[in-house]
Amino acid sequence: MSHVLSLRCKECSREYPVEALNVCDFCFGPLEVVYDLQAIAKSTSREKIASGPNSLWRYADFLPAEYNPAIDINAGFTPLIRSRGLAERLGLDELWIKNDSVNPSYSFKDRVVAVAAAKALELGFDTIACASTGNLACAVAAVAARSGMKSYVFIPSNLEAGKILGAAIYNPTMVAIDGSYDDVNRLCSEIADSYPWAFVNINVRPFYADGSKTLGYEVAEQLGWRAPDHAVAPSASGAMFTKIYQGLKEFEATGLISHVHTKMHSAQARGCSPIASAYEEGRFVIRPVKPSSLATSLAIGNPADGYYALKVIEASGGSAVIAEENEIADGVKLLAETEGIFTEGAGGVAITGLKHLVETGKIKRDESVVVYITGNGLKTTELVADVVNPVLIEPNVEAFEAAMAARAAK
Ligand SMILES: *Cc1c(COP(=O)(O)O)cnc(C)c1O
Numbered sequence: 333m334s335h336v337l338s339l340r341c342k343e344c345s346r347e348y349p350v351e352a353l354n355v356c357d358f359c360f361g362p363l364e365v366v367y368d369l370q371a372i373a374k375s376t377s378r379e380k381i382a383s384g385p386n387s388l389w390r391y392a393d394f395l396p397a398e399y400n401p402a403i404d405i406n407a408g409f410t411p412l413i414r415s416r417g418l419a420e421r422l423g424l425d426e427l428w429i430k431n432d433s434v435n436p437s438y439s440f441k442d443r444v445v446a447v448a449a450a451k452a453l454e455l456g457f458d459t460i461a462c463a464s465t466g467n468l469a470c471a472v473a474a475v476a477a478r479s480g481m482k483s484y485v486f487i488p489s490n491l492e493a494g495k496i497l498g499a500a501i502y503n504p505t506m507v508a509i510d511g512s513y514d515d516v517n518r519l520c521s522e523i524a525d526s527y528p529w530a531f532v533n534i535n536v537r538p539f540y541a542d543g544s545k546t547l548g549y550e551v552a553e554q555l556g557w558r559a560p561d562h563a564v565a566p567s568a569s570g571a572m573f574t575k576i577y578q579g580l581k582e583f584e585a586t587g588l589i590s591h592v593h594t595k596m597h598s599a600q601a602r603g604c605s606p607i608a609s610a611y612e613e614g615r616f617v618i619r620p621v622k623p624s625s626l627a628t629s630l631a632i633g634n635p636a637d638g639y640y641a642l643k644v645i646e647a648s649g650g651s652a653v654i655a656e657e658n659e660i661a662d663g664v665k666l667l668a669e670t671e672g673i674f675t676e677g678a679g680g681v682a683i684t685g686l687k688h689l690v691e692t693g694k695i696k697r698d699e700s701v702v703v704y705i706t707g708n709g710l711k712t713t714e715l716v717a718d719v720v721n722p723v724l725i726e727p728n729v730e731a732f733e734a735a736m737a738a739r740a741a742k
């Protein structure tokens with residue numbers, strides 16, 4: 333049973349019914365879902381969660397929609413891997429990698445869409461849509477295919493081929509826009525006003541955003557019911573980042589884990605760092621930027637939750653960190669070479685950010701760290717195409733041995 337009380341404005345606290353609403357009529361603040369945490373505390377337990385489905389729906393008590401197996405593509409409950417090679421390389425004793433690149437459509441966006449689509453169906457919608465930097469389009473199209481809903485996905489036309497194909501294969505109506513993500517989002521906000529569709533990250537955004545809380549719950553459960561000392565996550569709109577923290581705090585509030593002391597660190601790329609730049613300059617006002625970054629998943633110049641991400645950084649004692657554009661591919665390669673995990677540009681930003689946090693002493697050797705790897709490298713192969721350099725030989729043993737000898741001599 334859902335424990336949702338209402339929607340509430342994050343700015344003026346005005347309450348709204350649980351409908352497809354995302355903005356306060358009164359002050360234009362964003363709406364968020366309000367839960368009855370006391371009722372959740374009574375209903376939930378470690379045992380109940382542990383015996384639930386191997387997907388994010390094991391946390392259904394904390395989510396705004398009912399579990400609907402008919403539309404479930406099994407998002408979530410991804411591996412939390414104890415790092416060896418990368419930990420050693422960075423000089424950390426306890427580093428964990430939350431590998432969300434292995435979700436069904438290969439990014440963490442499967443979590444937010446799972447929740448948004450389930451809620452959209454409950455609210456009577458037959459069509460889901462999104463404004464996407466790529467991964468969201470893949471997730472919306474995949475869930476629509478599974479659920480029998482119609483889907484419209486809007487993307488900037490300059491996305492990587494792997495993301496476009498990764499969404500198109502599920503046969504959505506795809507609209508590519510000659511502009512940035514921020515242009516796409518503006519257009520979709522207008523379309524959302526006049527079409528009876530659930531735009532997962534616009535009119536049903538409060539429910540969508542709460543899908544990311546499961547990234548906090550899962551890590552706490554997988555660490556043996558505790559929160560880490562540090563969490564490092566890449567940010568675009570900043571929604572996922574704020575919701576990871578909310579997830580940890582809700583586990584604390586309902587008695588599932590004890591005191592949450594986790595310092596939250598947001599990683600952005602130099603070519604689009606409105607949140608991290610505000611942090612560095614000590615501002616709580618986000619200055620929108622025109623994105624130009626290799627980390628296309630993170631290329632949101634006017635982040636809707638940027639201010640709230642900065643508040644989470646402040647409340648948790650965390651920070652924000654910037655990866656230079658020429659460090660992004662290095663971060664991708666470092667993770668691949670040390671852990672056998674192939675991530676996309678956003679993951680390269682997270683790994684580079686983690687590296688900088690260790691180098692600057694913000695994360696200490698003996699502290700526990702979780703780094704969130706949110707997307708899959710096979711969608712952005714352009715970024716690291718230079719690794720392809722096989723030894724080309726004739727099909728005989730002599731040629732092989734000569735080539736190996738030449739290689740060893742180098
Ligand atoms: C969308 C996305 C993010 C960031 O999500 P926000 O909630 O908008 O901050 C991070 N990583 C990947 C791979 C993404 O696709």
Ligand SMILES: [Zn+2]
Binds near residue numbers: 342344356357360361
């Ligand atoms: Zn308001």
